Amino acid sequence: MNATDASGITAADIAEGQEMPALRHPVSATTIVLGALASRDWRPMHHDKDFAVERNGVKNIFINTPNNAAWFERYITDWTGPKGRLGRLRFEMKKSVFPGDEMCFSGVVRKLARDAAGCHWAELELAISVDGEVRTTGRARVAVPADPTDNPWTRKGDRWLP
């Protein structure tokens, strides 16, 4: 997403079964260390290869959980635009992502719904794959505007039902 682009999708642009555009990103040691330190995760398996190999028994440092969440958030809001408001995110890191991997994000709209407060929700099924192997699976619930005049970020209290 361009940092000055404030446009985005509305509920009318989405259909159940719709695939989100794929996102590919090559992972380096820097990718992993940047993400770990930005999320204040100082544990050595996310920046010290010797520790990861000798103590964790894996081949290298690997992406940490909160940074994985940040990647999913970026993937989702790249698709929705800035008015997309994340309500719920769940994921399971089945296998780690290491330097040298190319992450491929994919997603499908599993359900569209309008809640009792009138908010439009897209339920997403997400995955991060490397060379066709699924490393992380996830589900998200993201609020999208009903039309160009709507803005889920204005919802509070009983009008926000994530």
Place this chain on the structure above:
Amino acid sequence: MSAREPQAGSNATDLPIEALRMIDTPLYEEPGEFPIEMGYVYNTCAAVQNGNPIFWDPAVAEAITGGPIAPPTMMSVWFRPHYWTPGASGERKALQTHFDLKQVLDLPEAVVASNEAVFGEPVRPGDRLTTRQIVRSIGPLKRTKLGIGRFWTIDVETTNQHGEWVGTEIYTMLGYRRPEQ
């Protein structure tokens, strides 16, 4: 607003009294160590190349989110302790209730089975956040691939300085004993 419906009947019947007392009791209510600041927001967005203009363009932030906010998925970031502080000794643990349960249930090993986050009021620079930990359920002893253990679920609820609900993280853990232990 809460993140979940009340659960009923999901707890084991053979739990020690110390564990039973922990269920549905808010524990370890703690303020964050510093006010929310945009430096970490930029670091996080840069780390994942998130160009969402609500984090980068003050005019867009004002128009859409009523001013700057932090990415919702940063909720746990604000509560990880500093790596070092003057006078501190020993490792500081972010989810103490989990470690208490491992001890009370005599299950020395543990892994995260799943985690979920539910997001409420946006987090804004200058906010002072508070968390509390609530054990929601402790399951029966089960034989798993890792060993004999139990699944338990802990909510970490976060509020801001206005008492507004900011979000809840829901951690499901497997505490277990390796076969040789």
